Amino acid sequence: xxxxxxxxxxxxxxxxxxxxxxxxxxxxxxxxxxxxxxxxxxxxxxxxxxxxxxxxxxxxxxxxxxxxxxxxxxxxxxxxxxxxxxxxxxxxxxxxxxxxxxxxxxxxxxxxxxxxxxxxxxxxxxxxxxxxxxxxxxxxxxxxxxxxxxxxxxxxxxxxx
Amino acid sequence: xxxxxxxxxxxxxxxxxxxxxxxxxxxxxxxxxxxxxxxxxxxxxxxxxxxxxxxxxxxxxxxxxxxxxxxxxxxxxxxxxxxxxxxxxxxxxxxxxxxxxxxxxxxxxxxxxxxxxxxxxxxxxxxxxxxxxxxxxxxxxxxxxxxxxxxxxxxxxxxxx
Numbered sequence: 001x002x003x004x005x006x007x008x009x010x011x012x013x014x015x016x017x018x019x020x021x022x023x024x025x026x027x028x029x030x031x032x033x034x035x036x037x038x039x040x041x042x043x044x045x046x047x048x049x050x051x052x053x054x055x056x057x058x059x060x061x062x063x064x065x066x067x068x069x070x071x072x073x074x075x076x077x078x079x080x081x082x083x084x085x086x087x088x089x090x091x092x093x094x095x096x097x098x099x100x101x102x103x104x105x106x107x108x109x110x111x112x113x114x115x116x117x118x119x120x121x122x123x124x125x126x127x128x129x130x131x132x133x134x135x136x137x138x139x140x141x142x143x144x145x146x147x148x149x150x151x152x153x154x155x156x157x158x159x160x161x
Numbered sequence: 162x163x164x165x166x167x168x169x170x171x172x173x174x175x176x177x178x179x180x181x182x183x184x185x186x187x188x189x190x191x192x193x194x195x196x197x198x199x200x201x202x203x204x205x206x207x208x209x210x211x212x213x214x215x216x217x218x219x220x221x222x223x224x225x226x227x228x229x230x231x232x233x234x235x236x237x238x239x240x241x242x243x244x245x246x247x248x249x250x251x252x253x254x255x256x257x258x259x260x261x262x263x264x265x266x267x268x269x270x271x272x273x274x275x276x277x278x279x280x281x282x283x284x285x286x287x288x289x290x291x292x293x294x295x296x297x298x299x300x301x302x303x304x305x306x307x308x309x310x311x312x313x314x315x316x317x318x319x320x321x322x
Contacts, residue, residue, distance in 0.1 A: 028220035031228055034195040059189035065238075065255040066231025067192055073226050093265075094226040099258040 017085060018042040021078050029074075035067055037074060046114040047079040053107055062104035063142075068111075069099055072140040072152035075113035079138060080156055089161045095135070097154040105142060105149045113140040124158075133159035178246060179203040182239050190235075196228060198235060207275040208240040214268055223265035229272075229303055230260055233313035236274035237299040241317055250322045256296065258315040266303060266310045274301040285319075294320035 022039040025032040036055050041048035049071055056067035073094055080092045115121065116138060127134035135157050142150040183200040186193040197216050202209040210232055217228035234255055241253045276282065277299060288295035296318050303311040 024220070028218075029225050030216050030218065031192070031195065031225055034192065034216075055191050055195075057189075057191065059185070060252060060254065064190050064192055064231070065234050065258075066227065069230035069234070069258070069260075070225070070227025073230070077226075091221060093221065093262070095262055097226075097230070097258075097260045097262075099230075099260070101254070101256055101258075104254075 014043050017082050020085070021047075021082055024081070025074065025078065031070060032074065035070060037071065039078070040110075042078075042082055044115070046112055047075050047082060048110070048112045049075045049078065050111070051109040053105070053109065056109055060104065062106050063109050065099075065101055067109060068101065068105065068142055068150045069097070069152070071109050071111040072099070072113070072142060072150065073097065073154065075111040075140045076138040076152070076154050076156060079113040079115070080136070080158060084158065090158055091161060092156060092158050095155045095157050097152060100151040101149075102151065103144070103147075103149045105144050107144065109142060110144065111140055111142045111152075113138055128158055133157065175204050178243050181246070182208075182243055185242070186235065186239065192231060193235065196231060198232065200239070201271075203239075203243055205276070207273055208236050208243060209271070209273045210236045210239065211272070212270040214266070214270065217270055221265065223267050224270050224303075226260075226262055228270060229262065229266065229311045230258070230313070232270050232272040233260070233274070233301040233303060233311065234258065234315060236272040236301045237313070237315050237317060240274040240276070240299060241297070241319060245319065251319055252322060253317060253319050256316045256318050258313060261312040262310075263312065264305070264308075264310045266305050268305060270303060271305065272301055272303045272313075274299055289319055294318065 018039040035051045037051045040050045058064040124134050124136040137155050140152040141148045179200040196212045198212045201211045219225040285295050285297040298316050301313040302309045
């Protein structure tokens with residue numbers, strides 16, 4: 001399984017980028033394959049990752065908190081990966097995270113990382129270009145029936161090797 | 162694989178309890194089996210869960226942040242499961258969590274949930290007995306070479322169905 005679906009917002013090379021991200025995650029992070037993560041949309045509105053409930057279920061017949069944490073971490077990390085794609089030798093790692101589990105997720109896991117504020121993003125890119133390292137805060141949410149079922153806020157460090 | 166190792170601190174039925182917890186997790190949470198989680202110690206000093214690096218590795222050749230989040234969530238959840246074992250009809254769910262990834266984990270994932278403060282624990286048990294529901298905050302850490310590599314602080318809700 002490639003883990004790739006057609007992006008909802010295909011654009012200039014976005015379908016290719018989404019496919020590359022899915023292939024990279026599946027090749028390098030075994031849990032991504034076990035969770036059956038898919039890149040469902042990648043574009044100006046951010047990154048959307050989904051995963052079926054079955055491999056991510058818990059003892060309450062809802063999504064395991066660790067799977068939700070993993071998927072939202074991947075959504076933010078993947079957003080940065082796509083943003084910086086093509087820049088060689090960059091490392092992207094999560095530094096801290098805050099999670100709020102608001103209600104049980106009883107169907108497909110559907111996580112979205114929205115782009116940060118434009119000024120924040122510009123500052124991050126400028127710092128990265130100047131110093132070879134920078135940090136940025138990103139937010140993600142897991143949606144269910146149009147409502148937020150879980151919230152994620154993480155800080156990510158990017159550095160050049 | 163049963164996912165059970167002999168507890169480091171065996172005591173009155175603790176080995177049995179650790180075995181039951183491992184079997185329960187492996188039977189009800191598929192990701193626990195994929196992560197190859199083991200109950201390494203269960204006793205008065207809390208709960209220790211371990212998992213090999215290989216199924217939990219990431220693109221940086223260190224432990225995936227989602228695996229660390231999952232293992233520390235399970236350590237806290239499992240601590241409560243053992244604490245309340247034998248009480249029928251109880252549900253234990255995570256409500257929120259704060260994670261700090263302090264340094265890369267490049268070997269076995271080793272997570273420990275320490276018992277909370279005795280007064281806090283007593284208050285939680287009293288509230289649960291009286292109202293059929295209660296919340297408690299728990300902390301876990303992932304250790305590597307004697308140092309803390311990741312910290313977890315979570316809030317858990319327990320309720321009677």
